[in-house]
Amino acid sequence: MKQISDRFFGIVGLAVSALMVWRASLIQESFIQDPLGPKAFPVVIAAIMALASIAIILRPDEEPDWPVPGKLVEIGASMIVLIAYAQFLPEAGFVISTALAGAYLAWRLGSRPLEACVAGVVISIGIYLVFKKTLGLSLAGGPLDFVIDYPVDLMVSGIAAAYHSLTGSGGQ
Amino acid sequence: MDSLQSLADGFAIALTWQNLGLALIGCFLGTIIGALPGLGPSNGVAILIPLAFSLGLPATPALILLTSVYYGAMYGGRISSILLNIPGDEPALMTTLDGYPMARKGQAGEALAISGIASFVGAFFATWGLVFLAPQLVKVALLFGPAEYFALFTLAFATLGGIASRNQAKAAFAAALGLAIAMIGVDGQTGVPRFTFGEVHFYDGIDFLVAIVGLFALSEVFIFLEHGGKGDAKGETKVKLGRITPPASMLRETSGSMARGTLLGFIAGVLPGAGASLGSFIAYSFEKRLKDRNGTFGKGDPRGVAAPEAGNNAAAGGALVPMLALGVPGSGTTAVLLAMLLALNITPGPLLFQNNPDVVWGLIAALFIGNFMLLAMNIPMVGLFVRLLLIPPRYLMPAVAMISFVGIYGISGSTFDLMVMIAFGVGGWVLRKLDVPLVPVIMGVLLGDQMEKNLRRALTISDGDISTLFASPLSIGLWTLAIVGFILPLIVGRYFRPKLADTAKNEPNIGD
Structure with a gap:
């Protein structure tokens, strides 16, 4: 299987975005509150990262020249x-x-x-x-x-x- | 006429010995940084920021120093392009196409002179463009509320990817990564820590200077280490300098190219996310399509040197327009400059023109002065810089690495920051290997906080009603542009990008 680097990279990206969602769910709500709160934006970013990762997995680039x-x-x-x-x-x-x-x-x-x-x-x-x-x-x-x-x-x-x-x- | 009055005030600020001295030093260092292969404007400015910061320079002098470096690097990049066929920095790439063949024909001196003059023309008129366009943009910017700013940030990220990278998904990933890094630390609105993993050092968030120096300067050192001290480009041939004054006929022949290059470059610079590389690319390809009747382009046509050089210098000036007027940088280097302003507790944007007119107009005046200094340095004194090109990277890159450490350590005195910087250096190297552009990462780290703040502010005002984000015609327009800007390159890119990719082979994906 060629283009393994990009696929692996995409999987790492998915893992990072999952980690973000998990850590965001652990954020403690404060007594000061705004309608959106501190959790929503990180989750949106994680979603974008996950989408980008999936796109990278589905359409990977050519293999970079990794050094020996x-x-x-x-x-x-x-x-x-x-x-x-x-x-x-x-x-x-x-x-x-x-x-x-x-x-x-x-x-x-x-x-x-x-x-x-x-x-x-x-x-x-x-x-x-x-x-x-x-x-x-x-x-x-x-x-x-x-x-x-x-x-x-x-x-x-x-x-x-x-x-x-x-x-x-x-x-x- | 308002602008001219303010500009006159600006000259009063810029014409102090300290500011003139800083402009001179900046232009000189910038030309060296631009000329040396492996160091471009963004990593050059990144190395010098901590210095300006820890010297305790006030905002105006610090900005004068760093933008002089920026302009200087745009001039200097052409020297190694022409003489060695190695672009000194990314925007100077297009200059190799005709500059090096000219040098091989024995016209190195003429090529340097023409490109120097083209650089001057581009930068000079772009600075005039800045004088007149930035205040107009400020008037528009005053109509911006939180919802519009949020849309504008989205626009910047969306358009950045289409041009900066060959792979849209990777640009989006890079932006998300940068934004995620910006989330680390105590949330400014509610005071709860986020993504700190219990590490106290992370409570303050990650300093963007640490991220910038790591990603730009240290990752370059790793690239050189990988190639055993050779960098990305190869092939050195000694070329004779020849005469360094261009014949009048050549000037006449290239004047049209310079004018077109300036205009196209300036427009490319003003667009968020595009920057000088695109400016010189568009200028060169337009000129080639328009004028290349006898197939002389690529074989040492002076117009092929004049157009991209005017283009990249004009783009450098153009990129300052959105950075100063809206607080949204138009390129990698202006993102770095923005970082410095934020570090000095000055927020660019419409209020900058009201609250700190001295900073804005002092800077613009200094740019005019710097331009004349650069012209003097780059035509009669060009031999000096040619000699500096002979420093081999095996001595240069260790010095770059050590200066990066000094700069960051000088600000915080914290070993932890140095470790984070090394992590960014290695991470930057991996991302560059994978062809993930670094500029969106930096933009994300820089703008993430502002972006979230504006989103939450907008929703607080509307009491949680999401539709407020698309309520005004202005924000609808920005969203439309953002969507078009993201999708269009996916379609047009099939025609446009193969060429860019072709010429940009071997290029570190670092932006300008």
């Missing part, structure tokens, strides 16, 4: 890396976690391992400099931040001092 299993593993692994990134971000801090995750993605997208490490570090420090130091966005702090902060702050204060001495002497 190896590539599926690839995508799954990247997903896990990104989940791990989200989990460790608050503890490990922005600079370290971003460098690691960026390097992993660069490597999987076809860079050589050494290039990938450099890319990760450059991306991480680049974003840190632009977003935190220039734009003042709050990123997750971490133990290595001072390594970047210190020279940057030194440079900024150096430039500021030079600027002040120049304008100061210029004014006199």
Whole structure:
């Protein structure tokens, strides 16, 4: 049987719409009430979804080019890396976690391992400099931040001092 | 004349150093985003929204920044279309048909210049269209009650599917999915939680910025991972730039194409749900049917470059009309812009023109200024962007992924939101594989709340009488359009869509 993806997709869609109707029936009515109530609209949406799913099952499209299993593993692994990134971000801090995750993605997208490490570090420090130091966005702090902060702050204060001495002497 | 007076006030707002600077940055970033294959206006703007938001920019500057990116991306998309035969973004697809052959004939510079001028013409006149049409639409919009708004939202969803997708059922499914996601959270009318599965984080609902960045930006990263860092398109050949000023004869020859492209593109942009891809498609096919006597189209005819570029830029301006005047976006990117306005607690629609005229007219004035900046960037300085095209995706896409995370984390500081974003990224990848369009999903997430609110408001006013939804001539008209808009593509699509599908092969189904 061809076109199995779309048929399967339609069945999943039907299941989701059934789930919606079931969960909607569990919604507790509040003492504040309007004529329609909180249940009706979700049920209508679920009905539309069910109709669309049935149409997809009856008239499926051609099979999409699913990636070979190896590539599926690839995508799954990247997903896990990104989940791990989200989990460790608050503890490990922005600079370290971003460098690691960026390097992993660069490597999987076809860079050589050494290039990938450099890319990760450059991306991480680049974003840190632009977003935190220039734009003042709050990123997750971490133990290595001072390594970047210190020279940057030194440079900024150096430039500021030079600027002040120049304008100061210029004014006199 | 009212409009001109307001426009003058708008220029007073736009001409501050901050706003000019933001417009310049936006145009520059936008051109880069448009030029880089794999990044289009909708995911480009999506990545930058959280940034504008967490920088604490007020509404006008934030909107100026992001619409400059939007306009810029429309200009930039043509660069890689012409030089590499890879559309930089979806609307620039039609530009490859004649742009790349021109480049191979050694006319890359001319092609870039002509398309740059066509982009300018399209965007410039569309912005004038916005000035005059949007206030008129606002007058109509004041006649809208809850029942009419509900019908209008239905119309937007119904027409969206027919054009955005090759399969009507999948577009309907996508819209229902988006609306269902919008239901998650505490019901605004009665205060009861819905579809939260007992998870406290869901009580606030799903932040549409999280959904947008996940669906648009992260899913792109997964597509690249799948193809081992190559993206959807292939084939790179180095092309020489040549001269970057077009000969006067070529300008004269293409001026008619630009005018027709602008008009058609603008109309396509104003229609809800159609957007810039349709604008450039219609402009190109109309031009080809009208002018292709010697069979030069597709072999490097400058008119085949001018028409679609004028068309997609005009559509970009046109799509802002319903977004600002009615609060109903005309395309994927304007949906994203709408999300940002909502996040800044500004509700687009007729009241926007009354309560925040500074936002509307400041924005429009900034668009005029941005257009001139873009013209300057895209003709004399085009070499700069050509060089940027050489960044390989294996470095670019990790940066895109990381910036997406930074943006979302910067708003909420919540790991939970990051997890939801990853879920949307993977979900978006699966939907794209299955050829389910993503734009209706986003529209559903964005508009679901408004749509339900208007429905329930209408029924509260009528005390539960359903017939109130079809009571006024206006709502009957909207319902009729919605039904026609949904059914017509099923019939006409047999003629129209094979062609679109043919040219749109390999296209990420992301909209513009």
